[in-house]
Amino acid sequence: MSVDLSTSFTGIRFPNPFLLSSAPPTESESNILRAFEAGWGGVVTKTIGLHPVVNVAGPKTKFLRYYPELGVSSMNRGRGGVLQSSWNWELISDKTLDWWVPRIGRIKKAFPDRVLIASIMAGSGSDKELDHWRTLATACQEQGADGLELNLSCPHMDREDMGSNIGKDQKLCSGVTQVVKQVAKVPVWAKLTPSTTDIVLEAGAVFTGGGDAVVSSNTFPSLPLIDPETLEFEMNVDGLVSSGGLGGPAILPQSLAKMSQMTRAFPEKSFSGIGGISDFNQALNYFLLGCGTVQVCTAAMLDHAVGPNVVKRLLQGMTEFLEKNASRGWKRLDDFRGLRRDRIVAHSQIRRPADSDYQGGHEPQEGYAEPARA
Numbered sequence: 201m202s203v204d205l206s207t208s209f210t211g212i213r214f215p216n217p218f219l220l221s222s223a224p225p226t227e228s229e230s231n232i233l234r235a236f237e238a239g240w241g242g243v244v245t246k247t248i249g250l251h252p253v254v255n256v257a258g259p260k261t262k263f264l265r266y267y268p269e270l271g272v273s274s275m276n277r278g279r280g281g282v283l284q285s286s287w288n289w290e291l292i293s294d295k296t297l298d299w300w301v302p303r304i305g306r307i308k309k310a311f312p313d314r315v316l317i318a319s320i321m322a323g324s325g326s327d328k329e330l331d332h333w334r335t336l337a338t339a340c341q342e343q344g345a346d347g348l349e350l351n352l353s354c355p356h357m358d359r360e361d362m363g364s365n366i367g368k369d370q371k372l373c374s375g376v377t378q379v380v381k382q383v384a385k386v387p388v389w390a391k392l393t394p395s396t397t398d399i400v401l402e403a404g405a406v407f408t409g410g411g412d413a414v415v416s417s418n419t420f421p422s423l424p425l426i427d428p429e430t431l432e433f434e435m436n437v438d439g440l441v442s443s444g445g446l447g448g449p450a451i452l453p454q455s456l457a458k459m460s461q462m463t464r465a466f467p468e469k470s471f472s473g474i475g476g477i478s479d480f481n482q483a484l485n486y487f488l489l490g491c492g493t494v495q496v497c498t499a500a501m502l503d504h505a506v507g508p509n510v511v512k513r514l515l516q517g518m519t520e521f522l523e524k525n526a527s528r529g530w531k532r533l534d535d536f537r538g539l540r541r542d543r544i545v546a547h548s549q550i551r552r553p554a555d556s557d558y559q560g561g562h563e564p565q566e567g568y569a570e571p572a573r574a
């Protein structure tokens with residue numbers, strides 16, 4: 201019984217639905233080439249911008265692990281514990297657009313059948329900034345990028361007009377998407393921040409602006425823990441820390457909740473799921489909620505920088521899943537995509553014990569009789 205791992209997403213043909221997300225695994229040409237050799241169906245490049253980027257003086261990412269024998273969670277006690285999350289305050293690529301341009305071309309020539317999505321980011325506060333989006337989009341697609349991912353979600357920006365500050369504003373989400381769509385010849389995806397009250401609103405704004413897909417989640421705002429001995433944050437520079445981004449296993453359920461809100465609101469639209477994926481069982485959650493591709497960062501960072509074993513597990517897991525379900529007639533992702541999307545309902549729609557009368561949390565309305573129906 202042959203299974204087909206390939207899929208079409210926003211009009212792009214993928215050999216498999218597993219991508220490396222925009223992050224350190226895709227920060228260089230050599231990493232991306234190694235990723236494709238390992239079997240990833242696509243990559244989203246580390247985000248490319250036009251403004252100067254200077255990272256903090258110290259580590260940019262650490263991993264929080266739980267050590268059962270000590271009963272503690274820490275970022276500083278080695279690889280022995282159980283991984284809970286990644287924490288980072290890394291900015292976008294510190295390489296310039298000029299550095300990226302020839303590399304995108306070379307990567308596409310070396311692997312024409314794999315998908316390269318260029319992640320781009322600029323501001324929104326002036327016409328000049330909006331022009332930066334056009335410049336970035338045009339330069340990347342001219343080199344053969346198969347699609348563009350708009351970074352509307354970087355959580356580390358003090359600038360009011362950039363990153364997740366765009367993703368928190370429906371008008372800016374729409375406006376920036378529209379600006380890129382004016383020049384784009386390839387599909388445009390928008391990566392939203394999970395840090396808003398109702399992500400359905402921002403997703404709707406992206407689609408209104410002409411976006412072809414919504415991607416979620418970027419990391420969740422969070423702090424590193426404080427070391428109880430030194431009383432210092434486990435990650436700091438000169439004792440100081442700022443809000444950073446949580447990724448990895450800890451965010452899987454939260455990211456699924458965000459994703460399900462969007463896929464239920466827009467069942468006909470395209471979504472790429474990210475957050476806490478390290479094997480097929482986790483990816484399956486996103487697929488069953490309606491996602492057409494998934495992306496991985498933390499698990500890949502911890503596996504030889506580009507996740508050769510992670511992608512092997514994903515491909516094997518999906519193959520075995522399709523083989524196991526062949527009797528249902530499932531041969532490819534589209535045969536089971538979205539199957540559990542409609543199982544998420546309002547709390548009051550969940551069955552109560554048979555003999556009780558539940559009023560959605562409201563008091564029974566005493567003294568009120570329904571008007572008689574004619």
Ligand SMILES: Cc1cc2nc3c(=O)[nH]c(=O)nc-3n(C[C@H](O)[C@H](O)[C@H](O)COP(=O)(O)O)c2cc1C
Nearest residue numbers: 221222223247288417418447448475476496497498
């Ligand atoms: C060190 C680090 C750097 C990242 N840089 C970017 C970036 O430049 N652009 C972007 O869109 N997301 C960036 N991300 C977010 C990831 O692409 C991904 O959305 C997030 O880590 C959740 O996925 P995970 O649970 O698989 O880690 C970064 C994440 C990490 C850990």
